[in-house]
Amino acid sequence: MFDSRTAQADLDEYLEDGLGTLERQMVGELRAAGAIDGARVLEIGGGIGAIQAELLQSGAASGEVIELVAAYRAYASRLAEKRGLVDQTSWRVHDLLAEPSTVEPADVVVMNRVVCCSADGLELAAAAAALTRRALVLSYPRSTRLTRFVAATQRAAYRLFGRQYRAFAWPEEQLKQAAAGGGLVEASRGGGLIWRYLVMLRPV
Numbered sequence: 001m002f003d004s005r006t007a008q009a010d011l012d013e014y015l016e017d018g019l020g021t022l023e024r025q026m027v028g029e030l031r032a033a034g035a036i037d038g039a040r041v042l043e044i045g046g047g048i049g050a051i052q053a054e055l056l057q058s059g060a061a062s063g064e065v066i067e068l069v070a071a072y073r074a075y076a077s078r079l080a081e082k083r084g085l086v087d088q089t090s091w092r093v094h095d096l097l098a099e100p101s102t103v104e105p106a107d108v109v110v111m112n113r114v115v116c117c118s119a120d121g122l123e124l125a126a127a128a129a130a131l132t133r134r135a136l137v138l139s140y141p142r143s144t145r146l147t148r149f150v151a152a153t154q155r156a157a158y159r160l161f162g163r164q165y166r167a168f169a170w171p172e173e174q175l176k177q178a179a180a181g182g183g184l185v186e187a188s189r190g191g192g193l194i195w196r197y198l199v200m201l202r203p204v
Contacts, residue, residue, distance in 0.1 A: 007072045023050070026112070037060075052065055064106070100130070111125070113139055125138060138197065
């Protein structure tokens with residue numbers, strides 16, 4: 001499901017139109033929280049690293065993208081080159097839950113549309129919170145009867161056809177509690193009818 005065609009489409013869309021509405025809102029919340037200036041950014045499951053690139057262009061000092069899908073690497077490199085960010089950013093294939101100790105903590109941690117792709121979504125939120133020095137922002141589909149039904153139907157269909165991707169609609173409060181277990185407190189939340197975001201800060 002996530003391959004070079006997806007990566008190319010993501011790169012083309014970002015270079016032409018910039019971030020999507022949800023992602024712009026997330027970056028705006030980080031700006032409002034004063035979390036960006038001079039920050040090290042970690043984007044978990046970041047694909048081409050578009051949000052990280054936006055934060056670097058907004059005053060962050062350095063960034064790293066970790067991703068499970070190697071196909072994004074070349075397109076992330078192209079984005080860094082086009083935006084003049086090669087010396088500020090790095091990208092690698094890495095499984096956070098398998099080897100959490102090899103990921104350096106960051107001032108700002110981003111997980112955009114990641115927890116919905118894993119049966120370990122709550123564990124991912126907790127691991128991201130543990131790596132956060134200032135602010136964690138994560139996005140996810142709104143958990144309703146409809147979205148949970150759609151996700152369950154998708155999982156059953158993909159299992160039947162031997163495809164690996166699985167979808168989940170984790171309750172917002174469970175994600176918040178997972179992040180709060182890492183010592184973070186809620187700063188804001190928002191989004192639209194389908195996609196939501198949550199911003200958690202580490203108390204000073």
